[in-house]
């Protein structure tokens with residue numbers, strides 16, 4: 001199994017790049033795991049308490065579970081990925097069965113911060129977009145898709161996202177084998193990653 005890790009700050013375009021890669025490949029031999037599904041279970045907290053969690057700190061992620069799942073897939077065992085709700089700020093209790101595939105892409109803001117997880121990646125990619133561009137994209141996306149309002153997104157950006165990005169996410173660029181500039185859509189970089197994957201699939 002070829003495992004590709006794709007990191008980068010919120011709104012840099014990780015999900016978009018991953019979708020561009022797999023849409024054009026049109027094969028069931030490539031699957032995706034999003035770090036977002038591995039936020040820790042916080043059912044012991046009220047919704048009010050959960051809204052105050054720092055979701056941009058490495059401690060918010062269940063890295064042992066994510067690492068175990070990747071190891072299981074490498075050992076040809078299917079996994080039950082938790083399903084996460086951005087509205088409830090919690091796992092829903094449902095799971096998605098994910099089967100081993102020839103190529104597995106793992107994407108998320110914090111995936112390169114954890115040494116055990118990082119060691120499982122054959123290729124490490126960091127998607128870069130400038131912080132003003134990321135903030136604009138995040139604002140539009142969170143209001144349209146994640147049930148947030150302007151005040152909430154801006155407040156979270158200033159108090160949490162920006163400092164956490166500088167402390168934890170941006171420094172993981174140094175672990176990347178490849179950096180994809182994504183202020184604009186980068187079809188050349190997507191083509192390069194697709195070529196690497198195609199080689200593995202043949």
Ligand SMILES: Nc1ncnc2c1ncn2[C@@H]1O[C@H](COP(=O)(O)OP(=O)(O)O)[C@@H](O)[C@H]1O
Pocket residue numbers: 008009010011012013014015016017137138140141182183184185186
């Ligand atoms: N290169 C780009 N140019 C303009 N908008 C983009 C670009 N890449 C992504 N977007 C948009 O920005 C938003 C955030 O992108 P997304 O892929 O969800 O980022 P991430 O997964 O890194 O948080 C989405 O609405 C997406 O359509």
Ligand SMILES: Nc1ccn([C@@H]2O[C@H](COP(=O)(O)O)[C@@H](O)[C@H]2O)c(=O)n1
Pocket residue numbers: 009010011014015036039055056085086087088089090108109161
């Ligand atoms: N309940 C939650 C959990 C996470 N977030 C934010 O999601 C961002 C990571 O996802 P991307 O798709 O943007 O990479 C991260 O910055 C968290 O702040 C959230 O808003 N609510």
